[in-house]
Amino acid sequence: MAEEPLPRRRLPTDLVQVPIVWTYELLKYLRSRRLVAAIILVIAVLSLIYFLPPAFGHAYKGTDVNAYVTVTPVPVPIEFQGVTVHAYGLVNRTNLDPATLVLYRDGQPFPSDNGANWIWSPTISYGGFSLPAHAIVFTSNVTGYSYTASFDWSVTTEEFATMFMIFMNFLVVICATFFGADAIVSEYQYRTGYLIFPNPVKRSTLFFGKYAASLSAGMMVVVLFYAGVILLSFLTLGELDKGFGLSIALAAEYLVAAMAVAYVVSSLLKGSTGALVLTFFLFLLILPIIDNVSAFTNVKIDGSLTFAGGALRYVLIHPYPVDSSQTIPGFGSIGQFYPSPETAAIVMAAYTVVAIAISLVLFKRKQLVG
Amino acid sequence: MIEIQNLTKTFGPIRAVDDLTLSVPRGITIGFLGPNGAGKTTTIKILTNLIASTDGKAFLNGIDVIAHPKEALSNVGAVVETPEFYPYLTPLETLAYLGRLRGMDSKSLTMRSHEVLSEVKLDEWRKTRVGKFSKGMKQRLAIAQALLHEPEILIFDEPTSGLDPRGMVEVREIIRSLKRKHYTIFMSSHLLGEVQETCDKAALIDKGKLLVYDSIDHLKGLTKVAKIEIVTVGEASEALINTIRGIKNVRAVDRVNGRTFVVTFEGSETERADLLRSVQATGASVSGFASVGLPLEMMYMDLIKESR
Numbered sequence: 218m219a220e221e222p223l224p225r226r227r228l229p230t231d232l233v234q235v236p237i238v239w240t241y242e243l244l245k246y247l248r249s250r251r252l253v254a255a256i257i258l259v260i261a262v263l264s265l266i267y268f269l270p271p272a273f274g275h276a277y278k279g280t281d282v283n284a285y286v287t288v289t290p291v292p293v294p295i296e297f298q299g300v301t302v303h304a305y306g307l308v309n310r311t312n313l314d315p316a317t318l319v320l321y322r323d324g325q326p327f328p329s330d331n332g333a334n335w336i337w338s339p340t341i342s343y344g345g346f347s348l349p350a351h352a353i354v355f356t357s358n359v360t361g362y363s364y365t366a367s368f369d370w371s372v373t374t375e376e377f378a379t380m381f382m383i384f385m386n387f388l389v390v391i392c393a394t395f396f397g398a399d400a401i402v403s404e405y406q407y408r409t410g411y412l413i414f415p416n417p418v419k420r421s422t423l424f425f426g427k428y429a430a431s432l433s434a435g436m437m438v439v440v441l442f443y444a445g446v447i448l449l450s451f452l453t454l455g456e457l458d459k460g461f462g463l464s465i466a467l468a469a470e471y472l473v474a475a476m477a478v479a480y481v482v483s484s485l486l487k488g489s490t491g492a493l494v495l496t497f498f499l500f501l502l503i504l505p506i507i508d509n510v511s512a513f514t515n516v517k518i519d520g521s522l523t524f525a526g527g528a529l530r531y532v533l534i535h536p537y538p539v540d541s542s543q544t545i546p547g548f549g550s551i552g553q554f555y556p557s558p559e560t561a562a563i564v565m566a567a568y569t570v571v572a573i574a575i576s577l578v579l580f581k582r583k584q585l586v587g
Numbered sequence: 588m589i590e591i592q593n594l595t596k597t598f599g600p601i602r603a604v605d606d607l608t609l610s611v612p613r614g615i616t617i618g619f620l621g622p623n624g625a626g627k628t629t630t631i632k633i634l635t636n637l638i639a640s641t642d643g644k645a646f647l648n649g650i651d652v653i654a655h656p657k658e659a660l661s662n663v664g665a666v667v668e669t670p671e672f673y674p675y676l677t678p679l680e681t682l683a684y685l686g687r688l689r690g691m692d693s694k695s696l697t698m699r700s701h702e703v704l705s706e707v708k709l710d711e712w713r714k715t716r717v718g719k720f721s722k723g724m725k726q727r728l729a730i731a732q733a734l735l736h737e738p739e740i741l742i743f744d745e746p747t748s749g750l751d752p753r754g755m756v757e758v759r760e761i762i763r764s765l766k767r768k769h770y771t772i773f774m775s776s777h778l779l780g781e782v783q784e785t786c787d788k789a790a791l792i793d794k795g796k797l798l799v800y801d802s803i804d805h806l807k808g809l810t811k812v813a814k815i816e817i818v819t820v821g822e823a824s825e826a827l828i829n830t831i832r833g834i835k836n837v838r839a840v841d842r843v844n845g846r847t848f849v850v851t852f853e854g855s856e857t858e859r860a861d862l863l864r865s866v867q868a869t870g871a872s873v874s875g876f877a878s879v880g881l882p883l884e885m886m887y888m889d890l891i892k893e894s895r
Binding site for chain 1: 598632635636637638639656657658659660661663665667668669670671672673675676680681684685687688689690729732742
């Protein structure tokens with residue numbers, strides 16, 4: 218006993234200790250090269266995806282002059298809202314500005330004439346008759362003429378966003394690997410457990426503080442990527458896809474689940490390198506094998522975490538894609554499956570709960586020997 | 588203060604700690620001795636919640652550390668093996684982290700951090716990240732974090748292990764100063780001189796079992812074996828050495844150099860005086876006759892030999 222001991226202080230509760238652990242664990246990531254590497258990766262990927270297509274001649278917007286219009290007559294002219302639909306015409310762009318659309322018939326301007334000659338239809342359904350989206354609907358006889366058009370165009374927000382979101386699933390895996398895979402095992406391998414475990418703090422408190430810090434670091438990277446895409450979308454197209462909010466929510470949930478799985482690996486293995494490698498390949502190789510088997514056997518496996526994670530991309534596609542299968546002669550049916558956002562959310566939540574429970578038990582039982 | 592009751596820890600077929608019972612009263616410094624693999628570190632790891640016991644109980648300040656580790660460790664400072672620190676934190680940040688976990692407020696944290704860092708001579712490094720520290724500096728920081736909250740019990744596991752001679756001296760001096768402040772110190776070591784110099788009592792274990800537990804003074808008296816270095820004037824002949832080997836109570840004679848040899852002798856002080864007379868009776872001119880080695884070391888070797 219010290220000669221003049223301080224009055225005995227009350228130990229903080231577990232709930233008070235969790236944010237303390239979180240603070241200092243987060244500091245680890247904020248001062249780490251891994252976070253810097255992840256940020257550099259995000260900036261590099263955003264730059265590559267944004268700048269490469271225009272560099273190869275695929276601009277995000279522009280003006281087409283005298284673009285050929287492919288005209289398809291409808292079998293039988295239909296009456297709709299006082300006009301008669303004779304044909305529809307398509308240009309080689311999906312998203313054009315109708316205010317700038319000028320149509321030419323045999324090289325001569327062919328005005329809409331208040332819908333008497335043609336109208337622009339961004340929808341696919343036209344009076345019970347299905348037409349391709351973004352079509353010029355001819356309300357007069359088109360037979361015997363060739364049509365060209367001039368217009369301003371841009372890619373759709375959907376096209377723009379999905380182009381970037383292909384990388385998001387990979388980014389979540391990188392975050393789970395960088396910030397979660399060795400969070401537990403490093404305390405044992407690098408002997409820092411000898412410092413922290415003899416303190417009056419429960420393993421569960423350490424676990425949740427660490428998990429919160431890992432999630433915070435991962436979330437920073439994910440949010441940075443989304444912020445970049447949102448910024449580029451506004452700068453380029455002046456608008457944002459309506460599915461972005463849901464995509465961000467699903468990405469966050471996917472990160473939470475992937476991080477929990479990474480913690481299971483971290484609690485299970487004895488070496489940091491093994492945990493990092495196993496986590497990375499689990500998400501990029503092992504679970505995707507299940508997804509591929511699902512396609513080849515034409516059996517939808519909703520329970521795969523990587524399959525569920527795909528929903529964060531698909532919510533940016535309008536309408537949401539539906540399952541389909543294709544028969545290949547001599548090979549059988551191959552399925553093309555899409556997780557519903559609701560099912561994906563449930564699957565990811567289930568992974569989170571189960572993985573946290575398993576890793577917590579493993580962490581509590583893991584002994585600092587050797 | 589520290590109460591260990593029938594503590595057992597097995598790793599498969601190996602009983603690292605075997606029904607160990609030990610009671611350490613308040614305010615004393617106890618040396619926990621034993622050869623490598625004796626179970627010292629395993630016992631300390633159980634006391635500090637690093638591993639679970641297989642059986643038995645351990646109490647720190649009357650609180651069962653196995654059942655309620657958080658409460659039991661609230662008034663304990665520990666240095667187990669050579670802990671590694673989070674390399675991205677400075678000593679001040681490390682102490683702030685651990686201090687806040689223990690409920691210290693900012694004012695007492697600031698005050699105590701500077702005090703303990705000064706005590707272990709790390710004050711000038713307080714804002715340098717620990718990743719750049721040497722092993723000795725880390726060991727001193729480990730002691731600082733153990734002292735930070737002024738615990739009643741200090742548990743040190745081989746606190747000078749791996750340090751260079753200067754580091755060992757520094758750490759021993761710190762422990763001696765803590766002893767003067769009447770902390771209860773439970774210190775494992777296989778450096779017997781260190782224990783003899785710094786501890787009030789010592790417990791000796793081997794193969795997980797307690798062999799002896801008593802005051803240092805009493806333990807020194809448990810053995811009658813002594814090593815005596817004899818120096819002669821001029822070269823000691825082989826015949827002289829052989830003659831001495833035949834003297835009563837002499838266990839062995841080992842030549843150190845031409846004039847010096849060490850006699851392993853078992854006997855009382857009177858018999859030791861007889862030994863000197865017997866050596867002189869051989870005609871040898873003795874210029875030096877002195878005990879070498881530590882009494883505790885003799886006791887240790889005796890008991891370990893018996894145990895094995």
